[in-house]
Amino acid sequence: MLDIKYVRDNPERVKEFSAQKGCEVDVDGLLVADAERREVAGKLDSLRTERNKIADKVKQIKGKPAPELIKKGKQLKDEIAVLETELNEIDGVFIKLLKQVPNIPHEDVPVGFSEDENVVAEVVGKPPKFDFAPKNHYELASSRGWLDKERAAKVAGARFAYIKGDMVKLQMAIVQFVIDTLTSRAKIAEIIKRFKLKNISDKPFVPVLPPLMIKTEMYDAMDRLEPREDRYKIEDAELWLQGSAEHVLGSMYAGEILEEKELPVRMLGYASSFRQEAGTYGKDMEGIIRMHQFDKLEMEGFSVGENSFGEHLLFVAVQKFLLEELKLPYRVLQKCTYDIGKPNARGVDMEVWLPAQGKYRETHTADYMTDYQSRRLKTRVKRTDGKVELVHTNDATAFALGRIMVAIIENYQTKDEKVVVPEVLRAYMGGVEEV
């Protein structure tokens, strides 16, 4: 949620970037509701002052009741009740409208009105050349006995899979590799140096296994509940299956005031994520590119405001580093206003080359949220000077395991349907060079 003060002071700018982000926002209606809300709240405050004074007088008169004061007090109570109801209603409208306002785009976000206007910022590595026709991951993995979608369909339905054998070992190897990398101060320092980042702490990430379910209230505060059709609701409970570890990690410190010395908080979550994939009917049906359930390593961070952009850049650098360690060809997209998402101030995607499709496909995303999420979560920091501020949040994919294995299988395949294990993973797979 955005600060209402910003909307009050910059209504035209809010209208402008809301349109650029494709968000429908009733700024004028919001400002009217805001004014009404403040007016009623002011009246309510005066009535409460009066009530408190009367209560005070009654208290001071010892023993004897004061009928006229009691009567006045009762009358005030009724008036207050009426105004409270009124304020609740206005507040409901106000919050609903304010929630529609998206985050302010960071200054370097390109303005665009469709995902085609995302900007390719960088292309790293070269697509591999094959002296045979490369297979797609699904053909290859199925013939090797690594994937069984038919039985998964029988048991759970479409967009589920049994992943088996060496592919499971590969996933575990990637997970261990990433955990080892991101929990090492030396590695973080190396990443900072390689990507020439300035004034960034080399604090390592803390690995986290989070809950996979999240309360409605928290999901909404994260601004990730909508569109609900894409979420899985747990029947008979105010709970949902999380769609990303971001949802359960980002809400972890809700309502708390952190000490500045605890920041930055950097977490590496490992969790299964669940998505209904509403509106993607028929898309990516082959293989495991788009599933209802997939495992993901996700970075989540909390920092003070002036460091949050640096944290965002670090998260992006980590993404690049990990892809480069796996020697996968990829490109970096700087997303335009339309595509970054409502709570984002900035967004970057990584796309990895998939030889069988002959194109780059999205595997990573990095979200720079500033204080948009923390405002509703009420996650704050007490600065060393004693001031309390909202923290800034960042999240970014380390690896979506399904998609990254698709990329490895396709890019590292051999003519005889084997897959060369990326060098950095071999130590985690008993030293084998090929599976």
Add this chain to the structure above:
RNA sequence: GGAAGGGUGACCGAGUGGUUGAUGGUACCGGUCUUGAAAACCGGCGUAGCUAAAACUACCGCGAGUUCGAAUCUCGCCCCUUCCGCCA
């Protein structure tokens, strides 16, 4: 799932209807003392709304109710602890 107890400020912990926004302690910040530090002593120290500011208002897990007046009483919900049951 059943039973009992409990949720108060960064932390511990008083407080059972009226100068309690909340005793006290710890931590933290400033000062005195000291060569320096520690100790001791003095002072400061919740969040948010509306404000130029003061005043005022709200907040003692969340929500509703009783009352002139609620951290304190009633009801519902959430969470935690312990015991029992079940279980990877």
